[in-house]
Amino acid sequence: MIGEARHILLVEDDEFDRELAFRALQKHAIHVPVEIARDGEEAMEAVHRYSSSSTPAPGSLPVLILLDLNLPKLDGCSILAELKAGEMTKCVPVVVLTSSCQTQDISRSYLAGANSYIQKPVSFQKFEATLKEIADYWLGLNVRCQNTKDAVS
Numbered sequence: 001m002i003g004e005a006r007h008i009l010l011v012e013d014d015e016f017d018r019e020l021a022f023r024a025l026q027k028h029a030i031h032v033p034v035e036i037a038r039d040g041e042e043a044m045e046a047v048h049r050y051s052s053s054s055t056p057a058p059g060s061l062p063v064l065i066l067l068d069l070n071l072p073k074l075d076g077c078s079i080l081a082e083l084k085a086g087e088m089t090k091c092v093p094v095v096v097l098t099s100s101c102q103t104q105d106i107s108r109s110y111l112a113g114a115n116s117y118i119q120k121p122v123s124f125q126k127f128e129a130t131l132k133e134i135a136d137y138w139l140g141l142n143v144r145c146q147n148t149k150d151a152v153s
Helices: 015-028 040-051 076-085 103-112 124-141 148-152
Strands: 008-011 034-037 064-067 094-098 116-119
Touching: 008 015, 008 040, 015 034, 015 124, 034 040, 040 076, 064 076, 064 124, 076 094, 076 103, 094 124, 103 116, 116 124
Parallel strands: 008 034, 008 064, 064 094, 094 116
Antiparallel strands: none
């Protein structure tokens, strides 16, 4: 919605990938702030902050979460399960963006509630193009759930 405060939560422990993703998002997701969590613990702190209120302030939930699976302190699937179990956070789209192409990781992610699973491209140009497509879809074309209470009643 125009005028709605919104942001992206990027959960990435690798400094190089985090910087590439941040730059690509800043280039293609204009005027959308990016909050960064560097490990599973920081990501869970953000999740608890989002879900701690029964009526979060408009724009306090991220419009999109980009989640790496292989994180220190707590893995991405655990974070994903917590997000999708929360009343306030279950409708936030989560794109797993990881280097893993293992079938078990893909299955675990979707079973935990991932909205999309994308393997990180190796080259910077492909990585940037992938993030542009993600931003175009999730921030442009996708119609978001505005009220989780309406969705479950």
